[in-house]
Amino acid sequence: MNGKLGPGCTGFIMGSAPDVDLHYTPGSLPLYITVEASSDTTLVINAPDGRWYCNDDFIGLNPLVMFQNPQNGMYNIWVGVHGSNQMQPATLKITELNPAR
Numbered sequence: 001m002n003g004k005l006g007p008g009c010t011g012f013i014m015g016s017a018p019d020v021d022l023h024y025t026p027g028s029l030p031l032y033i034t035v036e037a038s039s040d041t042t043l044v045i046n047a048p049d050g051r052w053y054c055n056d057d058f059i060g061l062n063p064l065v066m067f068q069n070p071q072n073g074m075y076n077i078w079v080g081v082h083g084s085n086q087m088q089p090a091t092l093k094i095t096e097l098n099p100a101r
Helices: none
Strands: 020-024 031-036 042-046 052-056 064-069 073-081 091-095
Touching: 031 042, 031 073, 042 064, 052 064
Parallel strands: none
Antiparallel strands: 020 073, 031 064, 031 091, 042 052, 042 073
């Protein structure tokens, strides 16, 4: 990953295109984006504000990015791996309910 993306951006993603483009219209709840996998995964998000948000190992080896007051617009989402350049199976979860509870 490019070190210019921001703090917490570690690991390897396929940079040619996002894995998911989320067109989001917020309500009154936070937005949670997380990954579940049996391998060490990372999460990279380019939010509508143009900033990069990254996480690794929020819940065990699974990443989570929370937007307390999410913006309306496009969220480009990449799921990556840490410690390898071999992509692994993973499940991307997008919710307004706290997945850590």
